[in-house]
Amino acid sequence: MSELTPEERWDYLDKLVEKVVKFEKRKLSLKDALGDLTIRPITGIPIALGILFSVWMFFSTFAGFFTDGFMVPLFDEHYLPWIQESFPEKPSWLYTLMVGAPGADNCFEAFGVLTTGLFVPFGVVLWAIIPLYLSVALLEDIGYLPRLAVLIDNVLHKIGLHGFAIVPTVLSFGCNIPGCTAARILETKKERFMMMTILAIFIPCGAQLGIMEETIAGEYGNWLMFTIIGYLLLGYFIVGWILNKILPGESPEILIDIPPYQKPTIKNLIMKTWMRVKCFLVHAVPFVLLGSLLVNILYIVGIDNGNLTLVEFGESEKSVMGRIATALEPVLSGWFGVPKETILPLVTAFLRKDLAVAQLSTISMSVYQLFTSVVLISIYFPCVATFMILLKELGFSGLLKSIIILIISTFTFGGLLHGLWMLMGVA
Amino acid sequence: MSVETKYSLGQYYFGILSLFIIGFGFLELLFFFTGGEYCYGILQISPAIVRSIVIASMGIFMLTGALKLKSLEGLSLVTLACIILWIFAANDLFEIITTSILPEEGVEGWFNSMEGFLNTYKGPYNPCVVLLPFTLPIFLFIKNYKKDLRVFKE
Numbered sequence: 111m112s113e114l115t116p117e118e119r120w121d122y123l124d125k126l127v128e129k130v131v132k133f134e135k136r137k138l139s140l141k142d143a144l145g146d147l148t149i150r151p152i153t154g155i156p157i158a159l160g161i162l163f164s165v166w167m168f169f170s171t172f173a174g175f176f177t178d179g180f181m182v183p184l185f186d187e188h189y190l191p192w193i194q195e196s197f198p199e200k201p202s203w204l205y206t207l208m209v210g211a212p213g214a215d216n217c218f219e220a221f222g223v224l225t226t227g228l229f230v231p232f233g234v235v236l237w238a239i240i241p242l243y244l245s246v247a248l249l250e251d252i253g254y255l256p257r258l259a260v261l262i263d264n265v266l267h268k269i270g271l272h273g274f275a276i277v278p279t280v281l282s283f284g285c286n287i288p289g290c291t292a293a294r295i296l297e298t299k300k301e302r303f304m305m306m307t308i309l310a311i312f313i314p315c316g317a318q319l320g321i322m323e324e325t326i327a328g329e330y331g332n333w334l335m336f337t338i339i340g341y342l343l344l345g346y347f348i349v350g351w352i353l354n355k356i357l358p359g360e361s362p363e364i365l366i367d368i369p370p371y372q373k374p375t376i377k378n379l380i381m382k383t384w385m386r387v388k389c390f391l392v393h394a395v396p397f398v399l400l401g402s403l404l405v406n407i408l409y410i411v412g413i414d415n416g417n418l419t420l421v422e423f424g425e426s427e428k429s430v431m432g433r434i435a436t437a438l439e440p441v442l443s444g445w446f447g448v449p450k451e452t453i454l455p456l457v458t459a460f461l462r463k464d465l466a467v468a469q470l471s472t473i474s475m476s477v478y479q480l481f482t483s484v485v486l487i488s489i490y491f492p493c494v495a496t497f498m499i500l501l502k503e504l505g506f507s508g509l510l511k512s513i514i515i516l517i518i519s520t521f522t523f524g525g526l527l528h529g530l531w532m533l534m535g536v537a
Numbered sequence: 538m539s540v541e542t543k544y545s546l547g548q549y550y551f552g553i554l555s556l557f558i559i560g561f562g563f564l565e566l567l568f569f570f571t572g573g574e575y576c577y578g579i580l581q582i583s584p585a586i587v588r589s590i591v592i593a594s595m596g597i598f599m600l601t602g603a604l605k606l607k608s609l610e611g612l613s614l615v616t617l618a619c620i621i622l623w624i625f626a627a628n629d630l631f632e633i634i635t636t637s638i639l640p641e642e643g644v645e646g647w648f649n650s651m652e653g654f655l656n657t658y659k660g661p662y663n664p665c666v667v668l669l670p671f672t673l674p675i676f677l678f679i680k681n682y683k684k685d686l687r688v689f690k691e
Contacts, residue, residue, distance in 0.1 A: 138609055139683075140609065140612065140613055140616065140679065140682055143609050143610060143612075143613035144613050144616065144617055144620075146613075147613055147614065147617055148617075153598065153614070153617070156590070156591055156594035156595070156598075157617065157621060159587060159590065159591055159594075160591035160594075160595070160621045160624065160625070161621075161624070163587045163588060163591060164624045164625060164628050167625075167628040167632070168628055168631065171628070171631055171632045171635055172631075172635075174635070175635040175638075175639065178639075179635070179638075179639040180647070183647070331572070336586065
């Protein structure tokens with residue numbers, strides 16, 4: 111072979127192919143025809159919308175059933191009174207750190223490592239990630255996921271990502287944690303950094319969307335909720351596009367082998383879901399607990415004349431967290447044009463964004479201020495669980511860069527809204 | 538029944554069904570903008586945006602497919618529309634099942650009473666659940682489609 115010229119080699123190869131490859135006219139089956147329809151944009155886009163909406167519906171029903179139906183009563187009515195009663199040394203700083211507020215009647219407001227710290231991962235997040243992981247495993251097994259990636263590839267290429275970025279994005283609409291961990295499927299460091307940053311900033315989680323639907327859409331109509339989501343998605347694409355332009359690194363093309371549609375196997379689905387849930391339990395839960403501990407420390411430690419002191423419960427305004435809140439008040443009313451009372455939901459949002467949105471609905475403000483406040487809650491900071499996952503996935507320097515982008519985005523998108531309301535004469 | 542008659546009847550059947558699906562989709566969309574909902578017997582049409590767009594699109598796909606049901610392309614369009622409607626119906630039924638298990642708001646206890654459990658299944662239901670049995674005849678066409686469609690090619 112080495113003595114042959116390139117032309118002779120090609121001739122040789124042609125003859126070889128003629129001998130060993132048999133060409134037949136391809137007979138389309140119904141499965142093939144269905145496969146083609148899910149890739150063609152005119153039919154594929156409504157189908158993708160339908161499937162993604164169904165995943166979201168399944169997620170909300172499943173998570174609502176287990177969290178509201180079983181976990182909230184279990185934690186609030188049984189576990190919390192038990193731990194409040196049996197934890198030794200109360201009142202003490204250790205009690206405040208581990209159990210939280212002595213009189214709390216629910217695990218969310220308790221703010222302790224053993225109360226809120228356990229409730230968030232095991233009472234809330236776990237029941238959100240199971241349906242999401244199960245849905246992704248099902249879509250993978252059927253063979254729909256590669257088709258979805260092909261369908262959406264063109265759009266996501268505009269912001270330096272490729273079609274498979276749709277997976278973390280969809281997962282994030284359920285919960286940002288599986289979304290951020292799913293960003294590992296992207297090839298380059300640049301893509302993973304971009305993906306996690308724009309997810310953490312702009313994609314509201316399922317719990318937040320659910321509360322938005324109940325409080326905001328219930329009072330002002332669906333249009334407000336969808337306009338807010340539209341604004342956040344606009345931010346997702348704009349910031350993604352800018353990051354793609356300024357960040358060094360590669361965004362390679364994808365080559366996907368599209369498998370035929372096939373029946374999923376239950377064993378496969380269970381195994382894949384379990385592997386991913388196990389990964390969450392082993393790798394993410396310790397980070398969430400650590401996050402709760404850090405937040406708690408910020409709540410119980412105060413600064414008095416330059417010295418660190420322990421703050422009594424109920425005097426949180428003297429704590430480090432309280433000081434941060436007070437310092438931010440002028441920014442809230444000056445730059446963003448929202449009432450200063452919004453600080454409480456913004457602090458709450460660090461633990462749970464859904465409850466922060468619910469708290470917003472109790473503050474007296476105009477519909478425009480409400481719009482800005484909900485956008486701020488969504489983008490100003492990821493919740494503690496996501497924050498810790500970002501730290502784990504991106505490392506300290508990556509997280510720091512991500513936070514800088516987040517701060518710039520918050521001031522830009524929040525300030526833009528305030529400017530718009532001023533132009534309209536409604537601010 | 539000959540294959541020709543079966544497919545001609547199928548065209549009329551899925552054509553008419555698709556008009557209902559489009560209608561339900563547009564009504565859900567209309568209620569989304571105007572507010573309110575429609576309830577008649579076991580059928581309830583509630584405001585929705587994403588859902589309504591998808592349902593109306595599936596209705597259009599089914600209508601397009603019904604017009605050329607005697608080809609693989611037409612059959613696949615009708616099948617696809619049915620599959621998406623089944624997925625929506627399955628989600629609605631899953632929601633009904635979970636609601637039936639939990640006690641009503643404000644009522645103590647872990648599970649619903651037997652009466653409350655059964656009451657949940659009285660309805661009303663979303664259009665996809667009501668439409669579900671009407672989409673099942675597609676199986677008659679999927680079953681022997683290779684053999685059937687050969688008739689129209691000859």
